Amino acid sequence: MKTILIVDDEASIRESLKGILQDEGFRTLFAKDGEEALPLALEENPDLILLDIWMPGMDGLEVLRRIRETSPEQLVIMMSGHGTIETAVKATKLGAFDFIEKPLSLEKVLLGIQNAMKVGDLVEENRSLKAKFAKEHEMIGNSQPIARLKEQISIAAPTSGWVLITGENGTGKELVARAIHNQSRRRDKPFVEVNCAAIPEELIESELFGHEKGAFTGATAARKGKFDQAHEGTLFLDEIGDMSLKTQAKVLRILQERKFERVGGNRTIEVDVRVIAATNKDLEEEIRSGNFREDLYYRLNVLPFHVPPLRERPTDIPFLVRHFLEYFCGKESRATKTITPEALDALVRHAWPGNVRELKNIVERLVIMTPGTLITEGDLPAGILDRRGAPRVAVAANGDPGAVTFKEAKEDFEREFIIQKLEENDWNISRTAEAIEIERSNLHRKIKSFGIELKK
Known part of the structure; x- marks a missing residue:
């Protein structure tokens, strides 16, 4: 039952509104002046306030001002x-x-209340969706790399x-971009995402900058581009390393001048946009190869972030698994499922070449395909059990396992992981690089630095 607070110094108006609103199914509260209304509104948090303007003592406008100070989203209709x-x-x-x-007209009062309640429902729905969206895009984990x-x-x-955000595929670069936006002064403005790798080269300029009617075949109407849509907000350019040199030059110009022209147009449009770019490529290597503009790289790389792969944060895996279990059980309307320590240990020990995205997909599969409420080691995909390594103790150069550093342990694991993947791919560097989703040149450097001998 929705609650309406009626604030009016005339008892006859309070009584007539009470009868009308109660007949319509509302719960009613009453106050004869502002002094009575303010503590009542704070205590009861009504869905709507009907507030008279001319009252003895504090007038309605002052009451409204004070209500908005304590409850900015409170719906108020003035009378x-x-x-x-x-x-x-x-x-x-x-x-x-x-x-x-x-x-007061009965029809006008009820229409005003009806419209206000619709807005209130939309505000509440929007708040709920934002909270749900924020939970889905939450950065899970408390390991040292994630805490940093x-x-x-x-x-x-x-x-x-x-x-500029760097990291392997599936590490969660978009989550970092959204976290930056949500904690910025632009949080209430648009967050617009562009996957540069998914848009055909001939369409990317139109996608980014928009086009005028008749700019090309099929352009039957003017269309705003992503820069336009992100005005005063954040533009997230994902997979920036896949953007052509021609488009890179135009993006650089916008970043420098903060203005552009739509495809087929001659009107200059000014924008205020914060750009966040992300890539899984080694852009410095791309610059040396002539595939990425050096000036654009330094323009974007003002605040560099690197998202660590999942294998470098294994202590976060139990938290991620439980988070995804809860999420997918709710999404699929399944009974709450738990996982045995043995199954969880197998997940922790997996190498996760696909990172968090791979883990999320496997947990979703387990929620859907496991018949009972307990997920055991036997329910895990064969690939998880086949690829997991036995627990290994890294040993320092002096032979003392207790003296090993984190860097040495990480390098030891990475070397063994690369050897394992090379063996699985018949020592083919290109196939191995594709399988573990890193650049071939980057893999070749690691093979050389680890002193791995390639088998013919």
Whole structure:
């Protein structure tokens, strides 16, 4: 039952509104002046307030101002028998939803309430969806690499600096971009995402900058581009390393001048956009190969972030598994499922070449395909059990396992992982690089640095 607070100094109006609203199924509260209304509104948090303007003592506009200070989203409809356009404008500027003149019309009152309730429902739905969306895109984990990344985000997000995020496929670069946006001063403005690798070369300029009617065959109407859509907000250019040199030059110009022209147009459009770019490629290697502009790289790389692969944060895997179990059980309307310690240990010991995305997909499969509520080691895909390594103790150069550093342990694991993948791919570097989703040149450097002898 929705609650409506009626604030009016005339008892007859309070009584007539009470009868009407209760007949319509509303719960009603009453206050004869502002002094009574303010604590009641704070305590009861009504869905709507019907507020008279002219009352003894504190007038309705002052009451409205104080209500908006403590409850910015509170819906308020103003009522007045001496209404003027000036008063209505003042009330609207203070945040009133509507203004109804006295003597009150039953139809106008009910219509105003109906419209206000619809807005209230939309606000609540929007809040709920935002909370759900935020939970789905939450950065899970408390390992040292993730804790350090979160700390860097909290420092950089409130600034206006452009960001370049690097990391392997599936590590969660988009989550980092969204976290930066959500903690920035632009959080209430658009977050617009562009996957540069998914858009054909001949269409990417139109996608980014928009086009005018008749700019090309099929352009039957003018269309805003992503830069337009992200005005005053954040533009996330994912897979920036796959953008052509021609498009890179135009993006660089926008970043420098903050203005552009649509395809087929001659009108200059100015934009205020914070750009966050991401890539799984080694852009410095791409620059040396002539595939990426050096000036664009340094323009974007103001605030560099690197998202660690899942194999470098194994302590986060149990948290991620439980998070995904809860999420997919709710999404698929399944009974709550738990996982045995043995199955969880197998997941922790897996190499995860596909990173968090691979883990998420496997947990979804387990939720859907496991018949019972307990996920055991036998329910895991064969690939997880086949590829997991026996627990290994890294040994320092002096032979003392207790003296090993984190860097040495990481390098030891990485060397063994690369050897295993090379064996699985018949020692073919190109196939191995594709399988573990890193650049061939990067893999070749690692093979050389680890002193791995290639078998013919």
